[in-house]
Amino acid sequence: MTDHPLRNTPAMDAFWMPFTANRQFKAAPRLLVSAEGMHYTADDGRSVLDGTAGLWCVNAGHGRRGIAAAVERQLATLDFAPTFQMGHPIAFEFAERLAEIAPGGPDKRLDRVFFTNSGSESVDTALKIALAYQRAIGQGTRTRLIGRERGYHGVGFGGLSVGGIVSNRRVFPQLNGTDHLRHTHDPARNAFVKGQPEHGAELAEDLERLVALHGAETIAACIVEPVAGSTGVLIPPKGYLERLREICTKHGILLIFDEVISGFGRLGAPFATDFFGVVPDLVTSAKGLTNGTVPMGAVFASRAVHDGLMHGPDGIELFHGYTYSGHPVACAAGIATLDIYRDEGLLTRVTDIADDWAAAMHDLRGRKNVIDIRTIGLIAGIELAPRPDAPGKRAYEVFVDCFERGLLTRVTGDIIALSPPLIIERGQIGEIVDVLGAAIDRAA
Numbered sequence: 001m002t003d004h005p006l007r008n009t010p011a012m013d014a015f016w017m018p019f020t021a022n023r024q025f026k027a028a029p030r031l032l033v034s035a036e037g038m039h040y041t042a043d044d045g046r047s048v049l050d051g052t053a054g055l056w057c058v059n060a061g062h063g064r065r066g067i068a069a070a071v072e073r074q075l076a077t078l079d080f081a082p083t084f085q086m087g088h089p090i091a092f093e094f095a096e097r098l099a100e101i102a103p104g105g106p107d108k109r110l111d112r113v114f115f116t117n118s119g120s121e122s123v124d125t126a127l128k129i130a131l132a133y134q135r136a137i138g139q140g141t142r143t144r145l146i147g148r149e150r151g152y153h154g155v156g157f158g159g160l161s162v163g164g165i166v167s168n169r170r171v172f173p174q175l176n177g178t179d180h181l182r183h184t185h186d187p188a189r190n191a192f193v194k195g196q197p198e199h200g201a202e203l204a205e206d207l208e209r210l211v212a213l214h215g216a217e218t219i220a221a222c223i224v225e226p227v228a229g230s231t232g233v234l235i236p237p238k239g240y241l242e243r244l245r246e247i248c249t250k251h252g253i254l255l256i257f258d259e260v261i262s263g264f265g266r267l268g269a270p271f272a273t274d275f276f277g278v279v280p281d282l283v284t285s286a287k288g289l290t291n292g293t294v295p296m297g298a299v300f301a302s303r304a305v306h307d308g309l310m311h312g313p314d315g316i317e318l319f320h321g322y323t324y325s326g327h328p329v330a331c332a333a334g335i336a337t338l339d340i341y342r343d344e345g346l347l348t349r350v351t352d353i354a355d356d357w358a359a360a361m362h363d364l365r366g367r368k369n370v371i372d373i374r375t376i377g378l379i380a381g382i383e384l385a386p387r388p389d390a391p392g393k394r395a396y397e398v399f400v401d402c403f404e405r406g407l408l409t410r411v412t413g414d415i416i417a418l419s420p421p422l423i424i425e426r427g428q429i430g431e432i433v434d435v436l437g438a439a440i441d442r443a444a
Contacts, residue, residue: 009043030403035062038421038428040408048403051432052410053421056229056261057292060340061421067293067336074332083115083326091115091326094334101338101347102300103259103273103283110273110283112306115326116297119260119286120154123223126282126299127158128320130221130254133308139252142220143177146210146253150183152230153223153258153284162223165231179214181206181224185234187383191372192365193235194358200237207247216251221282226272229261232415233374233381241278248281254305255280260297264288265341265422267377268350275377281305291337296330346422350378356426360433361418367437368444369394380418384440394443401439407432 012026031043038061040048053059074090081088099111114129116122127145134142147153147162154163161174164183182203190197207222226241228234248255257280262272265288269275273283282305286297309317324330341347350357358375364382365373372383384394392413399411410417418432 030400037061037063038424042403046406049407049420049428049431049435051402051408051418051420051436053288053419054292055287055410056266056419057287059264059266059288059422060291060337060344060346061423064291064293064336064340066340067291067333070332070336071294071329074329078328081328082323084321088326088328090328090331090335094326094331097335097338098298098300101270103257103263103271104279105274108279109303110279110281110300112301112303114299114301115322115330116286116299117295117322117324117327117330118154118297119258119284120156120159121322122260122284122286122297122299123153123162123258124156124158125297125320126256126284127162127221127223129282129299129301129305129309129318130256132318132320133254133305134220136309136311139217139220141217142252144214144219145175145178146181146207146219146222147178148181148183148224148228150185150231150234151180151223151225151228151258153225154260177218179210181210181222183228183231183234184237184240185232186237187372190237192362194362194375196235196238196376198238201239201243203237204240204243204247207244207253211247211251211253216253219251219253221254221256222248223256223258225258225261226276226278227262227267227376227379229379229417229419230412232383232412233376233379233417235374235376236276241276245278245280254282256282256284258284260284260286261419262377265347265350266379266419268348268354270347289337290330290333291340293337294327294330294333296327296334344423349422353424353426353429354378357429360429363433364437364440367440370440378419378422378424382416382418382436382440384414384416384443386414397443398436398439401442402435405435405439407435409436 032040033043034041095113098113102111104110116125145162149164151164153159161178164180184200189199263285267275281302283300290296361375361380362373369385371385374381395411395414402409
């Protein structure tokens with residue numbers, strides 16, 4: 001990486017960075033100091049096109065004045081109020097606004113909203129709701145949770161346990177009573193597919209196998225990402241999600257969609273639930289909820305699940321929550337974000353550019369070492385052949401090369417993942433392909 005002697009680099013020892021090779025990074029840091037629209041500014045003054053919406057979260061682009069103004073007003077009005085046995089109006093207002101666009105639409109009624117502070121907390125919350133619901137309806141033997149290989153559900157112990165990325169799990173113990181479906185990645189049959197692949201729906205039958213192994217009466221919930229993002233953009237085969245829904249319904253298992261990445265317009269619909277037309281019982285969200293401006297998450301629950309816990313003697317129905325659940329400043333940011341999504345049509349804008357996006361990404365086919373390209377909505381995964389002696393190194397070099405030439409990408413293993421803000425223009429799609437293609441050539 002090129003050294004920039006004029007950088008005003010802060011002292012770096014104190015900050016223990018998350019999901020980062022700290023020693024490697026601090027020897028050659030990459031710092032972003034401001035952002036506006038589709039671009040960051042690096043600390044050496046370079047403009048960097050944001051190809052990842054920050055971290056899958058800045059869906060409406062950077063520097064939105066309406067969100068900043070809403071946050072400023074809320075800080076001056078009510079900076080904090082508890083939501084344990086108390087309330088404040090803006091939390092109820094935000095929940096009602098979210099209920100209006102709840103996954104599955106008004107007929108499906110996933111319109112009961114529990115606020116969290118992150119995607120990880122949303123996942124652990126959904127898992128706990130599932131367990132509590134099964135107990136509340138007299139199914140207390142249902143304590144097992146089913147995830148999927150290569151799934152990412154955050155870094156809480158619940159999310160790690162149902163998650164399936166080995167490096168995330170290797171050091172840490174997991175909850176007892178979890179099991180995993182096989183992943184759906186099948187490059188031998190589904191390489192270079194635009195949208196959903198044709199092959200692999202039969203992999204949903206893994207859930208029947210686990211029911212036969214453990215007994216349906218032991219399984220509380222099954223959680224999957226409709227589109228797996230952090231593991232390298234794995235797109236569900238046609239019919240796969242539908243079959244999971246059928247099996248869960250048949251056996252009384254709650255189906256949870258983790259939409260922390262796929263929610264809020266990423267596929268051209270408010271949620272992947274709407275895009276695929278498959279409605280789960282619980283949906284986790286975060287990231288695009290506040291356009292990444294203030295940490296916040298939310299779990300959407302069906303009325304059936306919510307109401308199942310609203311029986312019995314008076315008292316607390318769910319012993320769960322966070323100090324900052326429904327934080328007033330986060331709610332203000334969220335409402336302002338929803339206003340932008342509505343006023344600019346961003347929750348469905350991707351439908352207008354998805355074909356152009358897919359065509360541009362697939363133009364990278366034929367570059368040396370590109371072994372697969374997967375696209376859906378405004379998401380792409382470009383998989384590179386690993387170097388025999390250094391898995392992951394080729395894609396990391398491409399990531400650094402792109403950054404030095406003004407493009408921010410995301411790297412996981414030997415996969416480059418792209419998920420730009422929903423405001424991207426067609427010319428910027430071309431710019432992404434040009435910079436990335438040249439970087440792939442250099443890494444060859």
